[in-house]
Amino acid sequence: MGFFFGRPRQLGVAVIFSVIIFVIFQFVYTDDFALTGHLTESIQIVDACSPDALEDVHNARPPLDPVIPNIVxxxxxxxxxxxxxxxITASCESWKAMLEPSNYTVKLWTDDDVLKLIKADYTWMLSTYEGxxxxxxxxxxxxxxxxHSEGGxxxxxxxxPKSAERIRCLQRLRFQAIFSxxxxxxxxxxxxxxxxxxSPFLEWALHEAKRRSSRLASRGILLPYLQVFWSTGPIMVTAAFRQYAWLYNTPRPDIGLLNDGFIGSxxxxxAGRSWQGVDGRALNYIADQAGLGLIFGAVACFSAVAGLIFMATRYNTRAPR
Structure with missing residues (x-):
């Protein structure tokens, strides 16, 4: 217990404080566009979709095709x-079983397919993608x-999928894009x-991903999980939307966000999360169980304890017997 008294105690406090500051910095690396409150004032929240809500669309003459194509x-x-x-089992067959009878196509893209698409139509993203x-x-x-290329x-x-009816309904709501x-x-x-x-918004998001790729090294983001989220994942997409809405200085009624209570239907x-390391799995577990807001405190506490244990171990190892 001698570690907790005198200079070692001061050193331990300094380590804890430094680790907490580091972890908070890792979360606050993202700009204001990604963390400024809820999106309800700038995006259309979709909390229901039923055939009754689409009566005008169904009765239109000539019949209206879905804005979003029937392809998964x-x-x-x-x-x-x-x-x-x-x-878990990959969901390809479940999509086919539910939607192919309704004239949908389920398409599995490989790495080679994507590279061909980029070289053919998105050469400006090639170096970013490969880098x-x-x-x-x-x-x-x-x-x-x-x-962006094919829609769907x-x-x-x-x-x-849980409801083919609700999926078809969402496609016909006349949004340019709908996100979970x-x-x-x-x-x-x-x-x-x-x-x-x-979709203009998807194009905007692609340009934002390219812009962030050139800034990633200078952001000082050390946790791989957060590197991904900031550069290409949900934080990037959210920030891109906020910028997109801010640029036009108006709410975006043509972009929908599924309500958290509705998407489950x-x-x-x-949540296979096969790509994530220990950092990502730990943070996701906390987010799933308690919400994103508690990640800050939890990570700070975990990091502080880890830092304290590390310093205590080093001190006890070096202390004269």
Missing amino acids: HQLWKTTDISDYSTI YPHDIQRADVARLLIV IYSDLDVS PTAGTLGLSNHFFMARPR VVQHA
């Missing part, structure tokens, strides 16, 4: 998804490119979303 896009390294996960250090960053950008629905392999939520209505997630072809998210 998914991503994997190759066409062999048997090695996707040992815990990412993490595969998940390429996957994050790939989903935006694919849906994007679903992670750990997301399964993260942390209530605090942000936009990219594990499930849909958009019309050439549309899709089920098993």
Whole structure:
């Protein structure tokens, strides 16, 4: 216990304080666009969708085609998804079983397919795409490119459909894009979303991802999980939307955000998170159980304890016997 008295005690306090400051900095690396309150004032919250709400669309003459095409896009390294996960089953077949009878196409994109698309139509993103250090960053950008190019629905392999009727309903709400939520209505997630072809917002988000790729090294983000979220993941998408709405100085009624209580009736998210390391799994568990707001305190406490234990161990090892 001698570590907690005298100079070692002061050193321990300094370590704890430094670690807490470091962790808080790692979260506050994101700019004001990503963390400024809820989105309810600038985006259309979608908390219901039923055939009754679409009566005017169904009765239109001539009949209106869905703004968002009947195609579901998914991503994997190759066409062999048997090695996707040992815990959950990839959702390709569940999408096919539910939607193909209603004239939908379910398309699995491979790394080679994405690279061909970029070289053909998005050469300005090629160097950025190839320069990412993490595969998940390429996957994050790939989903935006694919849906921007062809329109339709994007679903992670750990997301399964629950209601074909609600999915069809969402497609016909005349939005240019609809996103799943993260942390209530605090942000936009990219594990499930849909958009019309050439969505202006998706193009904006792609340019924001490219801009952030050149700034990542200078941001001082050391946790890989946060590097991904800031550069290509939900934090980037949320910040891109806030910038997009701010640029036009108006709420965006053409972009929808699914209510946290409603999305569970549309899709089920098993949260495979196969790409995440220990840092990501720990933070996600806290977020799932208690909400994003408690991550700050929890991480600070965990980091402080870890720092204290580390310093105590070093001191006890070096102390004369």
